[in-house]
Amino acid sequence: MYFLGIDLGSSSIKLAVLDGNSGKAIANTTVPDHEMQMHAPKSGWAEQDPQLWWEYICDGIKKLKAGGVAVDRIQALGISYQMHGLVLTDENLNVLRPSIIWCDSRAAPIGSEIYTEKGTAFFQDRVLQSPGNFTASKLKWVQNNEPELFKSVAYMMLPGDYIAAKFSGVAQISKSGLSEAALWNFKKQSLATEVLEAMELPKDVIPEIVDNFGIQAQIDSTLAEELGLSKDVKITYRAGDQPNNALSLNVTQPGEIATTAGTSAVIYSVTDQDAFDAENRVNTFLHVNNKVMQKRNGVLLCINGSGILYQWLRKILSTEQEQLISYEYLNKLASQVDAGSDGLLFYPFGNGVERIFNNKKSSSGIDNLNFNRHETAHLVRAACEGIVFAMNYGFEVMQTIGAGGSLVKATHANLFLSPVFRDIFVNTTQTSLELYNTNGAEGAARGAAFGFGYYSSLNEANQSLQLISTQEPNAQLTESYKAYYQNWKNNIQILE
Numbered sequence: 001m002y003f004l005g006i007d008l009g010s011s012s013i014k015l016a017v018l019d020g021n022s023g024k025a026i027a028n029t030t031v032p033d034h035e036m037q038m039h040a041p042k043s044g045w046a047e048q049d050p051q052l053w054w055e056y057i058c059d060g061i062k063k064l065k066a067g068g069v070a071v072d073r074i075q076a077l078g079i080s081y082q083m084h085g086l087v088l089t090d091e092n093l094n095v096l097r098p099s100i101i102w103c104d105s106r107a108a109p110i111g112s113e114i115y116t117e118k119g120t121a122f123f124q125d126r127v128l129q130s131p132g133n134f135t136a137s138k139l140k141w142v143q144n145n146e147p148e149l150f151k152s153v154a155y156m157m158l159p160g161d162y163i164a165a166k167f168s169g170v171a172q173i174s175k176s177g178l179s180e181a182a183l184w185n186f187k188k189q190s191l192a193t194e195v196l197e198a199m200e201l202p203k204d205v206i207p208e209i210v211d212n213f214g215i216q217a218q219i220d221s222t223l224a225e226e227l228g229l230s231k232d233v234k235i236t237y238r239a240g241d242q243p244n245n246a247l248s249l250n251v252t253q254p255g256e257i258a259t260t261a262g263t264s265a266v267i268y269s270v271t272d273q274d275a276f277d278a279e280n281r282v283n284t285f286l287h288v289n290n291k292v293m294q295k296r297n298g299v300l301l302c303i304n305g306s307g308i309l310y311q312w313l314r315k316i317l318s319t320e321q322e323q324l325i326s327y328e329y330l331n332k333l334a335s336q337v338d339a340g341s342d343g344l345l346f347y348p349f350g351n352g353v354e355r356i357f358n359n360k361k362s363s364s365g366i367d368n369l370n371f372n373r374h375e376t377a378h379l380v381r382a383a384c385e386g387i388v389f390a391m392n393y394g395f396e397v398m399q400t401i402g403a404g405g406s407l408v409k410a411t412h413a414n415l416f417l418s419p420v421f422r423d424i425f426v427n428t429t430q431t432s433l434e435l436y437n438t439n440g441a442e443g444a445a446r447g448a449a450f451g452f453g454y455y456s457s458l459n460e461a462n463q464s465l466q467l468i469s470t471q472e473p474n475a476q477l478t479e480s481y482k483a484y485y486q487n488w489k490n491n492i493q494i495l496e
Contacts, residue, residue, distance in 0.1 A: 001454060002026070002070070004061075004077040004233075005445030008053055008159055009241065010101060010263050011035045011307070015060040016441035017069050020454045023464030025442045027069045031060040035311065039098065044105035044352055047098035050087050050159065054166045061227050071228050077167070077219075078237030078448030080244035080440045081160030083180045086138040091154035093165050097146070100138045101159075103264070103304050105352040108359040110144070111137035111182075118198050120278070126192050127182045128276040128284045131199070132359050135181035140199050156205045160238045168217035168235055171207035176286040178209065180240050186274050186284075189292060212239050212288045213451035236451030239288045241440060242268050243298055248443025249409040249436055250462035252289050252296065257408045259425075261415035264351075265306030265391050269299045269403040281356045281397045288447070289458060299403035301394030305351035305364070306387045307414055312350075313383055317376065330380050331418040337381040339424075339477060340484045343368045344378045345491060346386030356394045363493040381420065388424045389488045395429055409434045412468050427477040428485055437466040 001021070007014040012035060017027045036056075038046045065071045084102040089095055100106070111131040115123055123130055131137045135158060143150045155171040158180065165171050178184040178191060183206070185192040196203050210216045219233040239247065246258040246268050254272045259265075272295045276284050287296040310330065318324040349357075350364035366382065398404050408431045410416045416425075416435065426433045446461040455461040 001075045001449075002073040003445045003449040003452065003454070004074045005441040005443065005448060006057060006077065006079045006163065007241065007244070007440035007444055008057075008079065008081040008163060010038060010048065010082050011311070013053065013056050013060060014439060014441035015057070015064060016439065016445050017064060017071070017074065018442060018445035018449060020449050023461075025445065027064055027067060028439070028441065029060055029063050029067070031056040031063065038101065038103070042106075046101050046104040046352065048101055050095050050099050050162050053159065054163065057163060058227060061229070065228050072230050074229055074233055076234045076236040076448045076452040078444035078451065079160040079163050079235070080239055080241050080444040081158060081163065083158070083240035083242060084134050085159040086135050086142070087157045087159055087162040088142065088153050089155050089157070089162070089165075089171070090152050093155070093169070093171065095162075096149055096152055097142070099159060100141070103352045104138070105133060107137035107141040108133040108353050110140050112359060114199055122198070123195070124276055124278070126185045126187065127179070127195060128186055128274055129182065130280045131182040131195070132280060132355070133353065136183050136195065136199060136201065139201055139205070143201065153205055155207045157207060158240070160240070161207070164217065164235050164238055167219050167223065169220050170217045172210045172216060173207050174210055174212050174238050176212055176239055176243060176288060176290070179286040184286060213237055213447065215452075234452060237444065237447035239447065240285070242266050242300055243285065243288045244440055244443050244447065245411070246270065246298060247288050247447055247458070248411065248438050248440055250458065250465055251409055252287070252458055255405050257405045259391075259408050259410045260413075261306045261387065261421070262413070263307045265303040265387055265415075267301045267391055267395050267398065267408070269398055269405060271297050271299055271403050273297070273402065275299055275401045275403055277397055277401055280358050282394055282401070282403070283355065299398055299401070301391065301398055302355055303348060303387065303390045303394065304354055305348040306390075308351050309348045309383055309387065310415060313380060327417070331420060333377040334381040334384050334418065334420040336377040339480055341378050341382035341385055342373055343370070344374050344382040345488050346379070346382040347492065348383065348386045348390055356390070356397065357494055360494055367491055384415070384418065384421045385424055385484065386488065387415065388421070388428050389485050391425070392428045392485060393489060405431070407432045407434065409436060411436055411438050413439055422471055423477070424481070426471050426473045427481045430473050430478055432473070433471045435468045435471070437468050
């Protein structure tokens with residue numbers, strides 16, 4: 001049996017086909033052939049067109065078929081998606097406006113205002129955090145600012161829910177997705193109707209609620225014929241990209257930690273407690289394997305501008321090139337400079353408000369630049385160090401609420417492709433790093449196979465995971481990075 005995994009990111013969409021018998025991917029592809037754009041009509045906004053996501057996914061399936069994959073053997077599919085985005089549709093699943101995606105800052109003041117008005121205990125006792133800049137606040141922004149459009153809203157969904165609805169024709173949302181939206185009551189283990197009422201949001205826009213795993217819906221038969229898929233394909237798994245990244249690395253039990261540094265940088269720790277940070281600098285969501293009698297939450301640190309900073313550097317340094325320079329070239333440049341970047345500091349906070357500053361803005365850019373000493377390689381290395389330092393800043397918060405640890409798992413992808421970045425990471429966080437040969441699309445495919453019932457456990461689903469390497473901190477470098485990090489941390493400036 002084959003299983004399809006779809007990983008809907010904000011820069012690209014990855015698809016993978018898993019052979020359930022071998023437990024290995026037989027094909028991977030990425031669409032489109034360029035990095036997807038975020039549209040920013042106003043400062044602090046970030047939007048994407050959900051219909052384009054869908055078109056790219058259809059192109060990806062056709063690409064797999066054209067490459068010789070017997071897509072008609074696919075039995076089930078799983079979807080991983082960028083978290084916290086808002087997709088609004090009418091009753092026929094027609095999109096009403098561009099998606100307000102994860103890093104859009106416009107709704108942060110709304111979340112902060114209602115959080116102050118109702119009191120911290122009201123939210124932290126129920127959803128473990130402020131509604132902040134999450135999906136519920138984005139929904140409230142649309143209600144306040146686009147009232148005529150809001151009258152046509154039949155369903156609010158997260159990005160992956162919309163893709164599932166395009167496959168099946170049925171609007172649904174997962175329990176973990178509701179927690180990402182700040183609309184899941186952790187104590188009652190149900191939809192946080194009290195939060196909807198407090199925010200004066202209608203309950204009827206919440207679609208059918210489903211578990212992360214299981215037979216959720218069946219693909220539309222007409223669509224199946226168009227794409228060359230079996231009409232019996234089931235949707236059996238969906239999750240936000242960070243819980244799914246953890247699943248991809250078999251991070252499912254308390255004390256286990258996953259990390260990634262793609263468009264954003266994330267550290268994600270599994271706990272069996274309803275842990276929360278009183279200052280809302282890190283956030284807690286339902287993990288994919290949470291059950292009524294088996295509490296599994298994920299404490300998440302997110303830095304908005306990591307891979308997107310690297311992407312920015314790539315564009316800036318390619319100004320006079322016919323083609324963009326490669327990320328491999330950036331990694332090579334970073335390796336040419338010693339640890340500490342000769343005093344150059346980089347602050348990766350240029351992509352909207354940051355959660356680790358309680359949805360306030362912070363200074364971004366570079367500090368201590370010396371025109372006589374610093375060259376391009378210093379800039380690239382300082383960017384890598386700044387990203388890791390920002391991650392460690394949040395990791396310290398996670399440790400204070402019992403969500404730390406000494407072993408971290410990552411996929412061999414994005415910034416973790418860079419030996420320099422990995423070196424900075426282990427010596428700054430003082431953790432061991434295990435690197436695996438997998439990706440979010442393959443994880444979603446394994447999730448689909450488990451949700452379909454092909455595997456009896458997540459451990460069985462992940463038994464073919466390939467460990468590439470393990471890296472330990474170096475005592476001498478750890479001491480050096482303590483000083484570099486503290487200097488960086490002392491120079492952070494909160495703007496508002």
